[in-house]
Amino acid sequence: MSVIQPVLDRIDQNLDQSLERLFALLRIKSISTDPVFKADVREAAEWLVADLKTIGFEASVRDTTGHPMVVAHHEGPSPEAPHLLFYGHYDVQPVDPLELWHDDPFDPAVKELSPGRKVITGRGSSDDKGQLMLFVEACRAWKQVHGALPARITLLFEGEEESGSPSLKPFLKAHAAELKADFALVCDTGMWDAETPAISTGLRGLVGEEIVVKAADRDLHSGEFGGAAANPIRILAKVLADIHDEDGKVTIPGFYDGVEDTPSQILESWNGLGETAESFLGQVGLSIPSGEKGRSVLELTWARPTAEFNGIIGGYTGKGFKTVIASEASAKVSFRLVQKQNPDAVRAAFRDFVKARIPADCSVEFHPHGGSPAIQLSYDSPFLAKAKDALSDEWQKPAVMIAMGGSIPVVGDFQTFLGMESLLVGFGLSDDRIHSPNEKYELTSFHKGQRSWARILEALTR
Amino acid sequence: MSVIQPVLDRIDQNLDQSLERLFALLRIKSISTDPVFKADVREAAEWLVADLKTIGFEASVRDTTGHPMVVAHHEGPSPEAPHLLFYGHYDVQPVDPLELWHDDPFDPAVKELSPGRKVITGRGSSDDKGQLMLFVEACRAWKQVHGALPARITLLFEGEEESGSPSLKPFLKAHAAELKADFALVCDTGMWDAETPAISTGLRGLVGEEIVVKAADRDLHSGEFGGAAANPIRILAKVLADIHDEDGKVTIPGFYDGVEDTPSQILESWNGLGETAESFLGQVGLSIPSGEKGRSVLELTWARPTAEFNGIIGGYTGKGFKTVIASEASAKVSFRLVQKQNPDAVRAAFRDFVKARIPADCSVEFHPHGGSPAIQLSYDSPFLAKAKDALSDEWQKPAVMIAMGGSIPVVGDFQTFLGMESLLVGFGLSDDRIHSPNEKYELTSFHKGQRSWARILEALTR
Incomplete structure (x- = not known):
């Protein structure tokens, strides 16, 4: 039986x-x-x-x-x-x-x-x-x-x-x-x-980091100080914008250490599943892959590392408008890791990358949120x-x-x-x-x- | 009397x-x-x-x-x-x-x-x-x-x-x-x-604009879609980062139309007031002018136009961490105008500048907030x-x-x-x-x- x-x-x-x-x-x-x-x-x-x-x-x-x-x-x-x-x-x-x-x-x-x-x-x-x-x-x-x-x-x-x-x-x-x-x-x-x-x-593995960019010691009037005082949103935007190049690759030095190409037979089996950029992204109202050029959406999401921006906030975000220069701005950034990428090394490389972009009269704080290898x-x-x-x-x-x-x-x-x-x-x-x-x-x-x-x-x- | x-x-x-x-x-x-x-x-x-x-x-x-x-x-x-x-x-x-x-x-x-x-x-x-x-x-x-x-x-x-x-x-x-x-x-x-x-x-005059960048039709899990789906925070950061060049100049085409150099006698009288970058920015804990290089802080704040980011928000901004790719992100941007800069022309040039940086499967909304000439x-x-x-x-x-x-x-x-x-x-x-x-x-x-x-x-x- x-x-x-x-x-x-x-x-x-x-x-x-x-x-x-x-x-x-x-x-x-x-x-x-x-x-x-x-x-x-x-x-x-x-x-x-x-x-x-x-x-x-x-x-x-x-x-x-x-x-x-x-x-x-x-x-x-x-x-x-x-x-x-x-x-x-x-x-x-x-x-x-x-x-x-x-x-x-x-x-x-x-x-x-x-x-x-x-x-x-x-x-x-x-x-x-x-x-x-x-x-x-x-x-x-x-x-x-x-x-x-x-x-x-x-x-x-x-x-x-x-x-x-x-x-x-x-x-x-x-x-x-x-x-x-x-x-x-x-x-x-x-x-x-x-x-x-x-x-x-x-x-994929994961490294999470929250960064807080600090400029003036108080919120400023953009009329009074605009054009002279550092704006932490501008600094943060520059940091984030620098993380990807025109081809969607992450530019942080050493980021791809430990990343190997996926074996061609595996890629072929994935291609056989019939998923396309249109079918995968179409579910959520999109159509154009935003990651590294020349790779399928399955490879991008299954076998390639990423840098993603999960949250950002700074300055006045309520209704209407406030002509303020904020004293600080922050972002939550995460990295998806593959293969032998080392979470500690990725975190350290990211911090160095950010610090190199902070003006000498401003500062940055880092708050780690989890880290695991692929x-x-x-x-x-x-x-x-x-x-x-x-x-x-x-x-x-x-x-x-x-x-x-x-x-x-x-x-x-x-x-x-x-x-x-x-x-x-x-x-x-x-x-x-x-x-x-x-x-x-x-x-x-x-x-x-x-x-x-x-x-x-x-x-x-x- | x-x-x-x-x-x-x-x-x-x-x-x-x-x-x-x-x-x-x-x-x-x-x-x-x-x-x-x-x-x-x-x-x-x-x-x-x-x-x-x-x-x-x-x-x-x-x-x-x-x-x-x-x-x-x-x-x-x-x-x-x-x-x-x-x-x-x-x-x-x-x-x-x-x-x-x-x-x-x-x-x-x-x-x-x-x-x-x-x-x-x-x-x-x-x-x-x-x-x-x-x-x-x-x-x-x-x-x-x-x-x-x-x-x-x-x-x-x-x-x-x-x-x-x-x-x-x-x-x-x-x-x-x-x-x-x-x-x-x-x-x-x-x-x-x-x-x-x-x-x-x-x-100085003022043009205020709120921009809302929209990508997927819902918030996404960055593990599932990261590397493939457009991230509106990344798009927004790139837009904002592109607005200034390395010398602090605004890069929006036509932005400086109508801006004339301040007469040298006026600049001299301002120099005579004894304000320095250290004295002006030192009040708020800063020391390095962030505006166009080679100009005094008084000229930067009194006689030069600016682009400032007054607020930014997108994704998860609460305590802890959330590995989300947001469906939208927004920023409040303002421009201080001088002399004969035309507020309507600046607003239109900014909108064109932004639109040129939005991927074809994403969109952007603009909300005007006031405009006045200098x-x-x-x-x-x-x-x-x-x-x-x-x-x-x-x-x-x-x-x-x-x-x-x-x-x-x-x-x-x-x-x-x-x-x-x-x-x-x-x-x-x-x-x-x-x-x-x-x-x-x-x-x-x-x-x-x-x-x-x-x-x-x-x-x-x-």
């Missing part, structure tokens, strides 16, 4: 209740980057612990110097059974600008976008509460059907992923013995498209083939090997601190609007994602 | 009460640029009308499509007496960032900064409520002493000077017959230094010499002829719509922090400024 079929059937039967559970989690405003929501973040952790206990996990909220971790363990069929660590994060991005949301970001619902296509709306529905609950629900169904789980399973749910994961490294170091498993399952990734499952084998997973790992087959069975379409433009620092940390490889499988779509207003998650992803994880569990423990 | 001495004595006696009146006006939050304060702006107008009626002015609040004007008339000793129009504005700048104020900006007080040096603190104390009340108090004292005023006097107090004066031109046109006088007195200017009175003969008054006008002598008598030091970096559009409007020259006399100091936190006005300016206006009235009507 099939081990997996009754689990899949149970997942189907559980769907409505599993949605209710996800909604309860989505209603909690666990925005980690804004201290105002500190108590909400903890509430989400406590909610997860309570839910995991109902499945039989030994689960607890673990304090850190920042937001807490959730750690949960479940025994396997035997002490020699494979040990898997599943990672997700229960914190979410801020929701501003709130006025652009069609629905309350913290009052989730199922909406029918078009006949037969339903989505779950709300902040965190895709990134990452929805993805995280897939695995929890797969475990729940398995336990209900078989009274046990097929592997020793440890869950690690983080509450600081959207704010640079300051506590993650120390926590992994301090609890390495507890958390070390045969390998990790990481769910914070996406499908190729709504019908095609994917496994991610490459992830990850390149091997194409021939033993569990990759099994997972690929399990996904292909569920979706009735071959799973594809892709890369990801975003960073998932935990994958590098698992490698560094726990000596553990990761399998990256997720069911997000590129139009899920993660980090933006009107985030959603496909109901199909939520349903077939649970079934996919059950199949992967079965394949890995067969 | 002296006509003027008893008026000066009465001003001295009235000082405490005149301060109380100024404080009452300063307490009204008449911020014209922010619609939240609409009722406060009107309250200030009504306060002025009530006060002017106590002096015998026929005064009224006059509605416009924006904030109201205050117009008041007082008869002279005879229908043939000179007719003077005095202009000031009763609106004030916004007060943000509020946390940088040492005292409540709307709870004025007299503070002793150092032994013998007292200042009036509060938003509008210098710009322009304090300056405006000087003339009102001079009239009050004159009326109290002589039972009449020495000239026919019309007062025009505007409530939209800090928000681009949208109603001024239509109001002047509609009421030209009522407002036309022999010449205008305009008080929105400054002294050379705390001991040296000044008359301003040159004023003013250059003649050095040999008949009333200039009289006012100079009156000021020199009061301050016991020769008044100097200076220029001003800021614009006072009303001076041009008086010329255009009423065919009337202006005399620009004021008692602000360069460290008054107008438009900035901790605005103040010297108590000496408030006292001797009243006496100065009484002396000027006497000199002009002798």
Whole structure:
């Protein structure tokens, strides 16, 4: 008799209740980057612990110097059974600008976008509460059907992923013995498209820096001082404008150290996916790639490093006009890293680049925000083939090997601190609007994602 | 018997009460640029009308499509007496960032900064409520002493000077017959230094533009789209950075059309004032002129045009970090104009300059904020010499002829719509922090400024 079929059937039967559970989690405003929501973040952790206990996990909220971790363990069929660590994060991005949301970001619902296509709306529905609950629900169904789980399973749910994961490294170091498993399952990734499952084998790294340019010791009247006094917005604009050349390349000396060309066979397989600048950028109302000239959008977002400006502010930004020369202006700048780029070296090179452009009577402050190298997973790992087959069975379409433009620092940390490889499988779509207003998650992803994880569990423990 | 001495004595006696009146006006939050304060702006107008009626002015609040004007008339000793129009504005700048104020900006007080040096603190104390009340108090004292005023006097107090004066031109046109006088007195200017009175003969013009660069139709995740999608902050930074060359010159084609070199004798007289880059910029913690190379700070701020960036905003600007690519970014840009520069031509050239730098799949919006040409008054006008002598008598030091970096559009409007020259006399100091936190006005300016206006009235009507 099939081990997996009754689990899949149970997942189907559980769907409505599993949605209710996800909604309860989505209603909690666990925005980690804004201290105002500190108590909400903890509430989400406590909610997860309570839910995991109902499945039989030994689960607890673990304090850190920042937001807490959730750690949960479940025994396997035997002490020699494979040990898997599943990672997700229960914190979410801020929701501003709130006025652009069609629905309350913290009052989730199922909406029918078009006949037969339903989505779950709300902040965190895709990134990452929805993805995280897939695995929890797969475990729940398995336990209900078989009274046990097929592997020793440890869950690690983080509450600081959207704010640079300051506590993650120390926590992994301090609890390495507890958390070390045969390998990790990481769910914070996406499908190729709504019908095609994917496994991610490459992830870009990230360096974040906030810079504050300071000029006069007070705000000045531009009539009185304009033409004589340094303007920090002008200095900042020059710094930012200098970072890219006419061909979209980053000009910071040493920035491309450690960047190798992607193998041609990989590029060819990506070209075979049929994505074009028009199809990729057309989703968001654009058409012209803004990165390095002569490369495809998939190469640009999956395998090339970038410098992005994530925020800028200075001077008078209210209604109307104020003829002021501000005393300071600031920008949030981030770099996506690939291959062997060193985050510390990139940060140092950027700071030198900025300092060289600050007039002698002005100053600049730097505030670091996270740093992680890129990850390149091997194409021939033993569990990759099994997972690929399990996904292909569920979706009735071959799973594809892709890369990801975003960073998932935990994958590098698992490698560094726990000596553990990761399998990256997720069911997000590129139009899920993660980090933006009107985030959603496909109901199909939520349903077939649970079934996919059950199949992967079965394949890995067969 | 002296006509003027008893008026000066009465001003001295009235000082405490005149301060109380100024404080009452300063307490009204008449911020014209922010619609939240609409009722406060009107309250200030009504306060002025009530006060002017106590002096015998026929005064009224006059509605416009924006904030109201205050117009008041007082008869002279005879229908043939000179007719003077005095202009000031009763609106004030916004007060943000509020946390940088040492005292409540709307709870004025007299503070002793150092032994013998007292200042009036509060938003509008210098710009322009304090300056405006000087003339009102001079009239009050004159009326109290002589039972009449020495000239026919019309007062025009505007409530939209800090928000681009949208109603001024239509109001002047509609009421030209009522407002036309022999010449205008305009008080929105400054002294050379705390001991040296000044008359301003040159004023820079102003063009304000807000630009909004739009890229994707939503905010994007920089991991997912970074390297491919246009970033409006990057586009905006490039636009702004391109506006100045390495020597501080503005690069917009045609920008310097109509700009003539200042006569060498004028430049020499300015050099004789002893201002240096160190002394001028040292007041605000700077030392290196940021404008066109090879020109003095006085020439840069009095006689050269500029491009300034008054505000910029885009993307995530809250605490922490958000790896977002914004859908739009905006900047408030202003140009100070000199001599014969045409505001409309500068605005059009700027727009062309910006449009040429917007990628084909992005767009830009422009929002105009005021425009006025520069003013250059003649050095040999008949009333200039009289006012100079009156000021020199009061301050016991020769008044100097200076220029001003800021614009006072009303001076041009008086010329255009009423065919009337202006005399620009004021008692602000360069460290008054107008438009900035901790605005103040010297108590000496408030006292001797009243006496100065009484002396000027006497000199002009002798």
